[in-house]
Amino acid sequence: MKPIDWRELYASNRAVIERAGVATSDLPAAIAVSGPPAVRDERTFTVAGQTRRALVHAPRGAEAQTAVPLVCMLHGCTQDAASFAAATLMNDAADRHGFVAVYPQQELGDNPRRCWNWFLPAHQARGTGEPASIAGVVRELMGTASPWAIDPRRVFVAGLSAGGAMAAVMAATYPDLFAAVAVHSGLAYRSAANAGAALTAMARGSEDPVAAGRAAHAAMGEHARAVPSMVVHGSTDATVAPVNADRVLQQSMAANRLAAPETGDLDSARPTTTERGRVDGGHPFTRSQWTDRRGVLMHERLVVDGLGHAWSGGAPGGSYTDPRGPDATEAIWRFFTQATAAGG
Numbered sequence: 001m002k003p004i005d006w007r008e009l010y011a012s013n014r015a016v017i018e019r020a021g022v023a024t025s026d027l028p029a030a031i032a033v034s035g036p037p038a039v040r041d042e043r044t045f046t047v048a049g050q051t052r053r054a055l056v057h058a059p060r061g062a063e064a065q066t067a068v069p070l071v072c073m074l075h076g077c078t079q080d081a082a083s084f085a086a087a088t089l090m091n092d093a094a095d096r097h098g099f100v101a102v103y104p105q106q107e108l109g110d111n112p113r114r115c116w117n118w119f120l121p122a123h124q125a126r127g128t129g130e131p132a133s134i135a136g137v138v139r140e141l142m143g144t145a146s147p148w149a150i151d152p153r154r155v156f157v158a159g160l161s162a163g164g165a166m167a168a169v170m171a172a173t174y175p176d177l178f179a180a181v182a183v184h185s186g187l188a189y190r191s192a193a194n195a196g197a198a199l200t201a202m203a204r205g206s207e208d209p210v211a212a213g214r215a216a217h218a219a220m221g222e223h224a225r226a227v228p229s230m231v232v233h234g235s236t237d238a239t240v241a242p243v244n245a246d247r248v249l250q251q252s253m254a255a256n257r258l259a260a261p262e263t264g265d266l267d268s269a270r271p272t273t274t275e276r277g278r279v280d281g282g283h284p285f286t287r288s289q290w291t292d293r294r295g296v297l298m299h300e301r302l303v304v305d306g307l308g309h310a311w312s313g314g315a316p317g318g319s320y321t322d323p324r325g326p327d328a329t330e331a332i333w334r335f336f337t338q339a340t341a342a343g344g
Contacts, residue, residue, distance in 0.1 A: 047136030054137050055081035055103040057091045062148055069099040069154035072138050074163030077115040079319050081105040087318030088311050093329050104137050118165035119198035124190055126173040135174050156336045158182035160311055172216040176223040180339045182230040182332040185309055187244045188251040189216045205243035213254020226256035226263055228339035230300040232328050234307025249301055263292035282324035283307055297338045
C-alpha cells in the first residue's frame with residue numbers, strides 16, 4: 001500500500017479542514033505547510049468601555065513587515081462570526097489573495113436574533129453605538145496591537161442582510177476608515193428609524209434615495225468623500241426585496257455626487273458596462289458597472305437570477321448560502337481591488 005502523503009492530503013483538503021474548525025494540533029505531525037501558517041483566533045476588543053468579540057483570520061504567508069489589506073465582514077441575523085466566516089468562504093479568499101479578514105460579532109444581549117441594529121438612530125451615527133464598536137475593532141487591528149501591518153488605503157467593509165445594512169452605515173459614518181463597501185442582500189443607510197419601519201423597508205425599499213443620499217453625505221461630515229460601492233442581490237429574495245439593491249446604489253451615487261462632484265454625475269439607469277452570464281450549473285446573473293470621469297470604477301451591481309436571501313456561491317450547507325453561484329466572495333474582492341487600484 002502506498003504510504004499517505006499527509007502534505008498532499010492537507011493541501012488538497014485544507015479549506016474543508018479549516019472550515020470544520022480542526023486545530024492544527026489535531027492533525028498528524030507529518031503535515032508541514034510552507035510559509036507562515038494562517039492565523040485564526042477569536043479576540044475580545046474593548047471600545048469606549050464596551051467589549052466586542054470578533055474572529056480574526058490572517059492569511060497564510062502574511063509577513064509582519066508587509067502591509068496587507070483588511071476586509072471587515074458583518075454577519076446577518078441568527079448568524080455569528082464563525083458561521084458567517086464558514087458560509088462565505090472569505091477566509092479561503094483571504095489566503096488566496098493575501099488579506100486579513102475580521103468578523104465582529106453581535107451578541108444576543110444587544111439583539112435577540114443577533115441582528116445588527118442598523119434601523120435604530122442610536123446606531124446610525126459616528127462615534128456611538130455599534131458603528132463605533134465596529135470601527136474600534138478595525139482600528140485596533142490596524143494599530144500596534146496587531147502583529148500584521150494593515151494598509152490603511154485598503155480597508156474594506158462588507159455584509160449580508162442586516163450586516164449588509166450595517167456595512168452601508170459604516171460607509172456613511174466612517175468614510176475615512178473604509179475605502180469601499182459591499183452590501184449583499186442589504187438596505188441603504190437610514191432606511192428605517194425603528195423596527196416597524198425596518199420591516200417596511202425590507203419589503204418595499206426606502207422611499208427617497210436622493211434624500212437618503214443627502215443623509216449619507218451629511219453623516220460623513222468633515223470626512224466626506226466618494227466611497228466606491230457594490231451591491232449583490234438575488235432576484236427572488238423574499239426577505240429583503242430586490243428593490244433595495246437599487247436603493248443602496250442610488251443612495252451611494254447621490255452621496256458621492258455631493259462629496260466629489262468633479263468625478264461626474266452617475267446615473268443608476270445608465271451603467272458604463274453591462275455583462276450577462278451564467279455560472280456552469282448555476283444561476284444566470286447580470287453585472288453592471290459605473291466608472292467616473294477619471295475612468296475609476298465606482299459602483300457595481302450584481303443581480304443573481306433565482307437567488308433568494310442567501311450568500312451567492314457560499315459553502316454548501318452553510319448558513320444562508322446558495323453554493324450555485326456566481327461567487328459573491330470573489331466578485332466582492334475583485335471590486336475592492338479594482339475600485340482602489342487607480343485612486344478610487
